Amino acid sequence: MSKVKDLQFPQLPYAFTALEPHIDALTMEIHYTRHHKAYFDNLAAATRDNEMAETDFLELLKNISKYPVAVRNNGGGHFNHELFWNVMSAQGGGKPTGELAAAIDKQFGSFEAMQEQFNNAAKTRFGSGWAWLSVKADGSLCVCSTPNQDNPLMDVADCQGTPILGLDVWEHAYYLKYQNKRPDYVSAFWNVINWEVVAENYSKAV
Numbered sequence: 001m002s003k004v005k006d007l008q009f010p011q012l013p014y015a016f017t018a019l020e021p022h023i024d025a026l027t028m029e030i031h032y033t034r035h036h037k038a039y040f041d042n043l044a045a046a047t048r049d050n051e052m053a054e055t056d057f058l059e060l061l062k063n064i065s066k067y068p069v070a071v072r073n074n075g076g077g078h079f080n081h082e083l084f085w086n087v088m089s090a091q092g093g094g095k096p097t098g099e100l101a102a103a104i105d106k107q108f109g110s111f112e113a114m115q116e117q118f119n120n121a122a123k124t125r126f127g128s129g130w131a132w133l134s135v136k137a138d139g140s141l142c143v144c145s146t147p148n149q150d151n152p153l154m155d156v157a158d159c160q161g162t163p164i165l166g167l168d169v170w171e172h173a174y175y176l177k178y179q180n181k182r183p184d185y186v187s188a189f190w191n192v193i194n195w196e197v198v199a200e201n202y203s204k205a206v
C-alpha cells in the first residue's frame with residue numbers, strides 16, 4: 001500500500017449504470033461521487049501536515065486504535081469503498097473457482113453455506129456497517145460484520161483478518177432502490193460479485 005499522503009481517489013472501474021438492475025445508477029453515482037469522495041477528502045484533511053501523512057495506509061488501519069476517530073471513520077470509509085467497487089462488475093455473479101473455491105468448501109462445507117453465513121452477517125448488522133469474507137492470520141476464511149466504517153484489518157475489530165470481499169450495508173448503499181428491504185439488496189449483490197478479483201485478493205492475502 002502507499003503512504004497516506006500518496007493515496008489517490010480511484011476511478012470507478014465501470015459506468016454508474018453497469019450494475020443495473022441490481023444496483024441502480026443513481027445510487028452508484030451518489031455513493032461514489034459524494035459518499036466515497038467525502039471519506040477520501042476527510043481522510044486527507046485529517047492527516048494533512050502531520051505524521052499520519054507519512055504512514056503506510058495499511059499500517060495505519062491495522063493500528064487504528066492509536067489514531068483519532070476521524071481517521072478511523074474516513075480511513076475505513078476510503079479503504080472499504082475502494083474494495084467494494086473492485087469486487088463488483090457487470091459480468092459478475094456465479095461462483096468462485098480454483099483455490100478460493102476449495103478454501104470456501106474446506107472452511108464452510110459449501111459455497112451455499114458460506115453464502116448463508118454472509119447473508120446473515122449482512123442482514124443482522126444493526127444500523128450501518130459492512131459484511132465481510134476475510135482471510136485470518138492462520139490462512140483460514142471467516143465471515144463477519146463490522147459497524148460503521150470499521151473493517152477486519154483494524155485492531156478494534158471483533159473479527160481480525162484481511163478482507164477479500166465486502167458488502168456495504170449502510171442505507172445510502174441501497175435505500176433509493178430497495179428502501180427498507182435490505183435482504184433484497186443483499187440477495188442482489190451475488191449477481192454482481194467479480195470472483196476473479198476476490199480470488200486475486202485471496203491469493204495476495206494467504
Ligand code: MN
Nearest residue numbers: 035168170173
Ligand atoms: Mn457506502
